[in-house]
Amino acid sequence: MIELRKVHFAYPGAHRLLRGADLEIRPGEVVALAGPNGAGKSTLLRIAAGLLAPSEGEALLEGRPVESWSRVARAKQLAYVAQSPKTPEEWRVSEIVELGDYPHREQPPAPRPLAVRLEEVRRRLGLAPVWERRADSLSGGEAQKVSLARALVQDTRNLVLDEPASHLDLANQMVLFRSLSELAAQGRSVLLATHDVNLSRLFGQRLVLLNGEGVVKPMPEGAEEQGRLLRQAFGVAFRPVELSGTLCWFPDPRGERPASQTPGAGEGEEGGPAGPDGR
Amino acid sequence: MRARERWALGLAAACAAGTFAAAMTLGLPETTGGLAARILWSVRLPEALTALIVGGGLGLSGLLFQLVLRNPLADPYVLGVAGGSTFAAVGATLFLGTAAAGGGMALRGAAALVGGLLTLAGLMKLAGGKPETLLLGGVVANTAFAAGARMLTVWLSPEQLAYVTTFLVGFIPTPPTAIPLLLGIPCLYTLARFMPRGRGLDLLLLSDDEARATGLEVGRVRREALLLATVLAAAAVTLCGMLGFVGLVVPHLARLTAGRRHRVLVPASFLLGAAFLLAALTAGKLVGGSWLAPVGVYTSLVGAPVFLVLLVRSSRRELP
Numbered sequence: 148m149i150e151l152r153k154v155h156f157a158y159p160g161a162h163r164l165l166r167g168a169d170l171e172i173r174p175g176e177v178v179a180l181a182g183p184n185g186a187g188k189s190t191l192l193r194i195a196a197g198l199l200a201p202s203e204g205e206a207l208l209e210g211r212p213v214e215s216w217s218r219v220a221r222a223k224q225l226a227y228v229a230q231s232p233k234t235p236e237e238w239r240v241s242e243i244v245e246l247g248d249y250p251h252r253e254q255p256p257a258p259r260p261l262a263v264r265l266e267e268v269r270r271r272l273g274l275a276p277v278w279e280r281r282a283d284s285l286s287g288g289e290a291q292k293v294s295l296a297r298a299l300v301q302d303t304r305n306l307v308l309d310e311p312a313s314h315l316d317l318a319n320q321m322v323l324f325r326s327l328s329e330l331a332a333q334g335r336s337v338l339l340a341t342h343d344v345n346l347s348r349l350f351g352q353r354l355v356l357l358n359g360e361g362v363v364k365p366m367p368e369g370a371e372e373q374g375r376l377l378r379q380a381f382g383v384a385f386r387p388v389e390l391s392g393t394l395c396w397f398p399d400p401r402g403e404r405p406a407s408q409t410p411g412a413g414e415g416e417e418g419g420p421a422g423p424d425g426r
Numbered sequence: 427m428r429a430r431e432r433w434a435l436g437l438a439a440a441c442a443a444g445t446f447a448a449a450m451t452l453g454l455p456e457t458t459g460g461l462a463a464r465i466l467w468s469v470r471l472p473e474a475l476t477a478l479i480v481g482g483g484l485g486l487s488g489l490l491f492q493l494v495l496r497n498p499l500a501d502p503y504v505l506g507v508a509g510g511s512t513f514a515a516v517g518a519t520l521f522l523g524t525a526a527a528g529g530g531m532a533l534r535g536a537a538a539l540v541g542g543l544l545t546l547a548g549l550m551k552l553a554g555g556k557p558e559t560l561l562l563g564g565v566v567a568n569t570a571f572a573a574g575a576r577m578l579t580v581w582l583s584p585e586q587l588a589y590v591t592t593f594l595v596g597f598i599p600t601p602p603t604a605i606p607l608l609l610g611i612p613c614l615y616t617l618a619r620f621m622p623r624g625r626g627l628d629l630l631l632l633s634d635d636e637a638r639a640t641g642l643e644v645g646r647v648r649r650e651a652l653l654l655a656t657v658l659a660a661a662a663v664t665l666c667g668m669l670g671f672v673g674l675v676v677p678h679l680a681r682l683t684a685g686r687r688h689r690v691l692v693p694a695s696f697l698l699g700a701a702f703l704l705a706a707l708t709a710g711k712l713v714g715g716s717w718l719a720p721v722g723v724y725t726s727l728v729g730a731p732v733f734l735v736l737l738v739r740s741s742r743r744e745l746p
Contacts, residue, residue, distance in 0.1 A: 198635050222641030235631035238686050246632070249625055250641035294636070301640065 148174055149195050149225075149305055149336050151363075154204035156190055164190055166361035167204065172336040174304070177327050179347035180340050182357035183381050188340040189230050189309050191357060195338055196227040196307040208305065222250035223257075226301040230309040230340070232294035234282040240293050241278050244268060247300030257302055268296040271326050273319075287314035295323070299330075306330065308339040312346070324350045344377065345395040356380045370394055427690065434684035438697035442478070445704035449474040453711050468600075475606040477598050477707045477721075478700040480666050481676075483613045483658040485699020488673025489680065489691060490616075490655035493630055494648050499561060501673035502659030506549060506567030507542040511663035513571040514541025516578050516590050535664035542660040545571070546652065572668075593667035596722020598707050601665065609661045616654045617696060624689025627651070669703070669722050671729025676702055678736045702728075 149172040156165040164187040172178045182188050193199040194206050197213035206213045208224055216224065226247070234243055244265060251257035257264070269275055272292045277285060285293065291314045298306065306327075312320045320343075327337050328350050341347060344366075348354050354366040358380040367373055370387055377385045377396055384402025388395050427435075450470045454462055484502065491500040491507075502508040518537035545567055553560035575594060579587055620627060626647055629637040637644050662669060676699040677691070684694035706724040713724075 193635065196635075196639055198638055218638065218643055219641040222639060225639070227636065227639035229633050229635050231633070232636060233631065233633045235628075235686070237681070238631070242686065246625070246628060247640065249629060252625065253641075297636075297640075307639075 148172065148207075148209055149307070149338055150207040150210075151191070151195055152205050152207070154191070154194055154201045154206065155361075156187070156194065156199070156201050158190075163202075164361055165194075165201070168357070168361060168363045170195075170338075170355065170363045172305075172338045174334045174336055175331050177324075177331045177337040177339070177347065177350070177352035179343075179352055179354045180338065180357055180363070181342065181344050181354060181380075183359070186357045186359060186380075187361060188357055191363075192227075192307050192309050192338065192340055196225060197221055198227070219250045219253050222301060222303075224303055225305040225307060226298035226303045227307045228294050228298045228309060228311055230313070232291065234285070234290045234293055236281070236283040238282050239279055240274060240282065240285070240296075241265070243282060243293055244274070244296045244300055247297040250301065259302060261300070264300050264302055268299045271299070271329075272296050273322065288316060288319060291315060292319065304335055306335060306337045306339075308337070310340050310342070312341060312343065320346060324352070328352065345390075345393075345397075348393050349391060349395070428685075431685055431687070431690040435690060435694055435697070437683065438680070438694045438701065441701035442482075442697040442704070445701045445708065446474055446478060448708045449477060449704045452708055472603045472606060473598050473600050473707065474704060475603060475610075476601065476665055477703040479606045479610045479613055480598075480662045480669065481672055481703025482696040482700040483609070483616075484662050484669060484672040485676035485680070485695040485697075485702070486613065486616050486692065487655040487658040487662070488675075488699075489677040489688075489695040490620075490651045490658075491673070492677050493627060493688070494651045494655070495560060496631075497561060498678065499674070501671075502542075502655065502662075503568060503668065503670055503673065504561060504564050506545050506564035506571065507656055507659050508663050508668055509564075509568035509571035510545025511538035511542035511660045512594065512668050513575045513578075514538050515663055515667075516575040516593065519586055519590060519593075520578055520581055535661065538664045539657060539660040542656045542663070543653075546656050592720050595720040596667045596669035596725065597720040598666060598703075605665065609665060612654065612657045612661055613696065616658065617693060619650070619654070620692045621689060623647075624687060624692060627688035627692070628686075667720075667722065670726045671733065672699055672702055672725055675729045675733050675736070678733070682736075 151168055151170040154165050154168040155163060157163040168191060170178070180188050180191065190199065194201050197206065197208065197216070200214065208216060208221065213221065245261070248257070248261050269278060272295060274292060274296055277289055282290065282293065291311065295308065295311055298308070312323050315323060324346050327339070331337050344354060356364045356366065356376060358364065364376060367376060373394065373396065374385055374387065384399045385396040386399040388397060450466065454465065454470070456462070488501040491502060491505060492498055514537040515534050518534040522533050549560055549563045549567060552563055572594070575590070579590055582590060626642050629640055629642045630644070630647065632640070634644050659673070677695050680691050680694040680698050684690045703721070703725065706721050706728065710719060710721050710724045
């Protein structure tokens with residue numbers, strides 16, 4: 148379980164990025180965090196993973212302050228994939244994925260043998276065709292899956308993934324989000340950053356938004372409120388389309404252009420949902 | 427350990443043992459009256475031990491620098507660490523003489539270590555974590571330190587000048603056997619420290635955040651590796667001066683033969699570094715005949731083309 152309580156954060160010399168962000172990811176839950184560029188999604192994820200200390204507030208892992216865990220003990224509880232993960236160039240995929248076993252070399256050993264975990268991620272993420280290939284021959288999407296596989300081999304109860312689908316094709320995005328739901332169903336807590344406000348909700352996952360105010364807002368129930376929140380966060384009009392009983396939102400190219408590129412542009416404007424005509 | 431890795435390590439050990447035996451025995455004069463035995467034990471053994479320890483240490487030092495700085499061109503010489511050590515050691519020679527043993531030697535070693543550490547610390551502060559700046563700064567520092575060391579030669583006695591000239595090219599001295607054995611301690615410590623923790627070194631190839639999230643104390647491991655790499659380079663400089671290309675080429679040869687995992691790369695770099703310098707020592711004796719060029723000439727003559735071949739091989743993988 149991951150909890151963020153009243154988290155504030157500012158990089159030196161920059162404006163305050165997070166201003167009292169609250170978020171809780173319970174076991175069995177996948178939470179997708181969306182928001183405009185520069186809103187602080189990666190920062191929030193790094194704080195949740197214990198890689199960055201908040202200026203104020205606290206991050207808890209399994210009920211304990213995340214910084215109170217030893218590095219190895221924490222790595223047995225939480226795995227993290229960066230927004231731009233590095234795959235050592237001349238290494239084979241199998242060797243890179245195996246690096247995820249590092250924390251389990253210290254006592255107590257992992258509950259499941261390494262070979263079982265390796266086979267499971269290979270199958271789950273469809274890595275068999277590239278398993279013995281060198282990392283420098285992989286496409287961006289394949290490399291992203293390899294980094295995810297390395298994190299899954301850590302076999303942790305908590306996963307923090309920074310834009311894990313950014314380089315994946317549509318079919319692999321489906322595989323990823325389905326896998327995350329399956330992993331959550333086994334009792335894991337999953338927090339991911341995404342730019343897709345629909346896919347996670349189509350898989351029944353919770354979407355929250357981080358806007359220019361530096362606070363986390365849950366996706367509301369009503370269509371009108373959803374449209375207003377999205378417009379406030381991204382500064383563009385959205386058009387709703389219902390898919391499989393889920394209201395999906397797409398930026399309306401006929402809507403007004405964003406006022407500026409800064410996070411939270413359009414904030415305070417009269418939002419309202421984009422109606423059927425996109426207005 | 428995988429079969430290929432076992433074979434590669436076995437091969438590297440055989441190379442080191444073979445070149446050690448060659449350095450000990452090849453070209454030994456056939457004399458009577460125990461002269462050959464005296465040469466063997468009093469000259470060849472300390473020479474070969476020095477080459478083994480210094481070559482191995484430079485191989486290890488280069489591997490650690492290349493890993494920590496994530497740059498395949500990093501080595502103690504390119505980074506200016508050896509230049510700083512050399513300048514300090516030449517300065518120490520000016521005041522303390524050319525002794526290859528005793529207090530003078532210890533003080534020269536201490537000066538080389540301090541010089542190397544200060545250079546590395548200064549460059550790292552200047553570069554602020556940018557590898558390109560660090561490397562360029564290292565090249566500049568090396569040139570400046572070499573010029574500074576040559577400038578110091580103005581005040582040297584003829585004996586000191588001869589010593590420093592050889593020192594700047596790199597040579598294998600004939601110190602008492604205890605000296606290379608003493609300098610073997612940091613090598614053994616590095617091997618003992620990093621061989622069982624090879625997987626931790628592997629994680630340094632990931633992004634810092636991912637390595638930390640996988641359980642590695644990134645800052646501590648990186649600091650320790652840099653410190654040991656500098657100590658090894660300073661130890662090499664103290665004894666043998668500026669031996670170029672060993673720390674640069676050997677880790678690449680180790681990766682070519684032993685693969686990528688540091689559990690194997692660490693001992694392979696030590697063994698291949700030792701073999702490289704022992705081979706250069708022996709080649710110098712066989713090729714040079716009565717003209718014994720400093721061994722640094724041979725490491726550079728062999729190291730430069732080998733490195734160019736490796737560079738061309740890697741660049742051919744990418745289209746221009």
